[in-house]
Every structure is written in C-alpha cells, then in structure tokens.
Amino acid sequence: MAQVTKSPDDVIHTGTSPKSKYRIEIDRNVCIGAASCVAIGANTFTLDDKNKVLIIEGEWDSDEIVLAAAQSCPVFAIKVFEAETGKQIFPDA
Ligand code: SF4
Numbered sequence: 001m002a003q004v005t006k007s008p009d010d011v012i013h014t015g016t017s018p019k020s021k022y023r024i025e026i027d028r029n030v031c032i033g034a035a036s037c038v039a040i041g042a043n044t045f046t047l048d049d050k051n052k053v054l055i056i057e058g059e060w061d062s063d064e065i066v067l068a069a070a071q072s073c074p075v076f077a078i079k080v081f082e083a084e085t086g087k088q089i090f091p092d093a
Pocket residue numbers: 030031032033034035036037038045047052053072073074075076077078
C-alpha cells in the first residue's frame with residue numbers, strides 16, 4: 001500500500017509506495033485539474049470531487065510512468081523525490 005500523509009490544511013500530500021523508488025509530493029493549491037497526470041498515471045494519481053489531485057493509496061504505476069505523469073503537469077504541482085536519499089528528481093531543484 002502507498003502511504004499518504006496530508007498536511008493539516010489538506011494542501012500538501014506526500015506519498016510513498018513499497019515498489020516505487022520515488023516519494024511524491026503534490027500541492028493541491030497549485031493543481032488546476034488538468035488531469036494529464038491521471039491520464040498517464042491512473043494507478044498513482046486521481047482527482048477528488050473538486051478536481052484536485054490526490055495520490056492513490058495503493059500500488060503505483062512503474063517509476064517511469066510516475067515520473068512522466070509528474071512531468072506532464074502544466075503547473076508543476078507534482079514533485080518527485082528519490083525516497084531513499086530525499087534527492088529531488090523533478091522539477092530540477
Ligand atoms: S496534471 Fe497537474 S494540474 Fe493536472 S490534475 Fe495533475 S497535478 Fe493537477
């Protein structure tokens with residue numbers, strides 16, 4: 001199962017998944033509901049009833065797909081980190 005932690009104001013969510021080398025962070029204030037992340041990574045991202053992105057609490061898509069989904073976001077609402085080292089992979093730090 002992916003583990004998702006939400007900030008108290010429900011804006012920033014972070015998640016990890018056992019088979020993924022990545023940790024994902026989403027900024028729901030920045031998300032405009034463009035849904036390209038969902039189209040690419042349907043097992044990693046979904047939208048809530050306000051059209052704001054959520055991290056799925058299950059087994060994610062492959063690492064390549066997770067990264068491609070993050071890169072597809074037009075407003076950079078998704079950050080990808082190496083889970084083990086904490087190094088930011090996308091966007092370039
Ligand atoms: S691609 Fe970006 S803006 Fe669109 S739903 Fe995903 S996080 Fe939100």
